[in-house]
Amino acid sequence: MNQPITSADKTFIALRDDIVEGRIQAGSKLSETELSTKYAVSRAVIREAINRLESCHIVERKANVGARVVALSPQGLIELYQVRESLEGMAARLAATNMTDQEIDDLSALLQSHFDEVKGGESYYQEAGDVDFHYRIILGSKNKHLISMLFDGIYHLVRMYRVQLGMAGPRVTTAYDEHKHIVQAILNRDAELAEMLMRRHILYSKNSIERKLS
Amino acid sequence: MNQPITSADKTFIALRDDIVEGRIQAGSKLSETELSTKYAVSRAVIREAINRLESCHIVERKANVGARVVALSPQGLIELYQVRESLEGMAARLAATNMTDQEIDDLSALLQSHFDEVKGGESYYQEAGDVDFHYRIILGSKNKHLISMLFDGIYHLVRMYRVQLGMAGPRVTTAYDEHKHIVQAILNRDAELAEMLMRRHILYSKNSIERKLS
DNA sequence: AAAGCATAAATTGTCGACAATTTATGCTTT
DNA sequence: AAAGCATAAATTGTCGACAATTTATGCTTT
Numbered sequence: 001m002n003q004p005i006t007s008a009d010k011t012f013i014a015l016r017d018d019i020v021e022g023r024i025q026a027g028s029k030l031s032e033t034e035l036s037t038k039y040a041v042s043r044a045v046i047r048e049a050i051n052r053l054e055s056c057h058i059v060e061r062k063a064n065v066g067a068r069v070v071a072l073s074p075q076g077l078i079e080l081y082q083v084r085e086s087l088e089g090m091a092a093r094l095a096a097t098n099m100t101d102q103e104i105d106d107l108s109a110l111l112q113s114h115f116d117e118v119k120g121g122e123s124y125y126q127e128a129g130d131v132d133f134h135y136r137i138i139l140g141s142k143n144k145h146l147i148s149m150l151f152d153g154i155y156h157l158v159r160m161y162r163v164q165l166g167m168a169g170p171r172v173t174t175a176y177d178e179h180k181h182i183v184q185a186i187l188n189r190d191a192e193l194a195e196m197l198m199r200r201h202i203l204y205s206k207n208s209i210e211r212k213l214s
Numbered sequence: 215m216n217q218p219i220t221s222a223d224k225t226f227i228a229l230r231d232d233i234v235e236g237r238i239q240a241g242s243k244l245s246e247t248e249l250s251t252k253y254a255v256s257r258a259v260i261r262e263a264i265n266r267l268e269s270c271h272i273v274e275r276k277a278n279v280g281a282r283v284v285a286l287s288p289q290g291l292i293e294l295y296q297v298r299e300s301l302e303g304m305a306a307r308l309a310a311t312n313m314t315d316q317e318i319d320d321l322s323a324l325l326q327s328h329f330d331e332v333k334g335g336e337s338y339y340q341e342a343g344d345v346d347f348h349y350r351i352i353l354g355s356k357n358k359h360l361i362s363m364l365f366d367g368i369y370h371l372v373r374m375y376r377v378q379l380g381m382a383g384p385r386v387t388t389a390y391d392e393h394k395h396i397v398q399a400i401l402n403r404d405a406e407l408a409e410m411l412m413r414r415h416i417l418y419s420k421n422s423i424e425r426k427l428s
Numbered sequence: 429a430a431a432g433c434a435t436a437a438a439t440t441g442t443c444g445a446c447a448a449t450t451t452a453t454g455c456t457t458t
Numbered sequence: 459a460a461a462g463c464a465t466a467a468a469t470t471g472t473c474g475a476c477a478a479t480t481t482a483t484g485c486t487t488t
Contacts, residue, residue: 007441008441031469033468033469041442041443042443045441047470048261057362063449063470064450065450066470079357080359082360083301083363086360144290145297146297246440247440256474257440258471278441280440
């Protein structure tokens with residue numbers, strides 16, 4: 001979905017953001033009638049929005065009983081990162097062969113701009129910057145399934161964990177180096193290495209988070 | 215969804231099977247009113263079923279225009295196998311550490327029964343047997359996201375390709391050896407090797423299919 | 429005759445109402 | 459007083475109707 005068109009699109013996004021940002025509590029029940037008045041749309045629209053959230057693994061629904069926001073747990077975060085490692089590793093592998101020279105150039109430029117910011121002492125990098133970097137590589141894979149699984153499915157959940165467990169992108173400087181090496185591997189069209197480096201990158205990130213949680 | 219409960223559940227499954235088995239043509243338009251009469255349910259139920267099929271990547275929907283069954287293409291099949299390689303590789307890795315001894319025993323027994331069948335000259339193996347083998351390893355990963363992505367998402371699409379491009383599981387005997395090696399790696403709790411072997415297994419399978427297509 | 433426009437037909441999107449199911453309430457029985 | 463049951467209330471599921479949008483039709487203009 002590039003642009004929200006229908007009322008259901010907009011409600012889906014509004015509801016999703018309210019959940020991801022924690023304005024609707026994790027684990028809480030989603031009452032259709034309640035949400036219907038809250039977002040000023042019919043129950044049919046709410047139901048469609050909830051169905052889509054279920055596809056994203058953000059809510060769980062039981063027939064004839066209703067939907068609940070998923071509960072966050074350390075175990076859940078670990079499982080999420082395992083999937084990320086797998087999928088983004090493959091994305092990096094494919095990106096190394098499928099990205100155009102132009103796209104790689106742009107990626108290098110993005111990385112350079114991050115370097116300037118990090119050197120300038122700004123911490124902006126960790127948030128949007130990291131996401132942006134990963135986005136480009138995922139898109140660069142040119143694999144439709146990979147792209148939609150990560151963007152529609154995994155990434156909002158990752159964001160939900162980030163926001164609610166309050167882990168604002170750690171490891172700024174080391175992550176920059178890792179990014180640099182990944183870009184270098186892609187530049188060399190070394191698919192094998194690009195995958196390996198991306199997997200390590202995500203694994204380190206997972207370990208870093210695990211340490212914070214315990 | 216373990217058991218279909220609501221009318222929407224049943225319609226979703228009926229519609230999905232009709233598409234996967236080719237009774238509804240790939241690439242064709244899905245008219246809500248038409249399907250409504252065909253399956254003898256209201257349009258609301260049809261719409262919910264179509265929405266779920268969209269989540270499975272079996273249909274594509276455009277706002278205010280309607281839904282179409284996805285078109286099958288060699289490129290699409292390749293992309294699908296890339297995702298399978300990635301996810302099932304990780305599943306095998308996780309299974310090597312997370313499966314119980316009992317589960318591994320059962321898996322070995324399953325493999326033995328396949329061996330007997332192959333030796334007996336039956337070709338039953340290739341269909342349900344292969345699927346069953348992969349199912350167990352995926353479940354053995356104990357990773358919720360991995361399981362649902364593969365079972366709800368990827369596998370029906372794979373089946374759709376198998377049925378419609380008429381590729382009834384090739385490579386029977388060689389695949390058996392590959393399965394055996396994977397089980398051995400899991401038995402040894404060698405996660406690294408289990409992943410590598412599973413990835414190779416799926417890669418070979420992809421190559422074999424590619425050869426048939428061209 | 430081809431292109432463009434206005435109107436009609438058909439299709440999807442949204443709504444409120446009723447049905448089916450689950451959950452809460454309060455009574456009865458022991 | 460606790461457990462079990464019947465009934466009431468609330469919630470989800472399904473339906474048909476209307477609104478909004480897209481697509482098809484046929485006329486007008488050049």
